[in-house]
Amino acid sequence: xxxxxxxxxxxxxxxxxxxxxxxxxxxxxxxxxxxxxxxxxxxxxxxxxxx
Numbered sequence: 409x410x411x412x413x414x415x416x417x418x419x420x421x422x423x424x425x426x427x428x429x430x431x432x433x434x435x436x437x438x439x440x441x442x443x444x445x446x447x448x449x450x451x452x453x454x455x456x457x458x459x
Contacts, residue, residue: 420443427439436442 427442430446431437431439431442434442434445436445
């Protein structure tokens with residue numbers, strides 16, 4: 409199987425308090441990793457819901 413995944417750079421503006429809470433909730437120290445983990449968690453739940 410060939411993986412045709414493309415990497416896309418995204419930006420968003422979020423309140424600092426939300427970033428701090430997200431880092432605490434995900435256990436990640438960097439903003440990038442915390443957001444990535446949260447997005448993948450959200451997508452996994454959505455994919456399972458519709459299968």
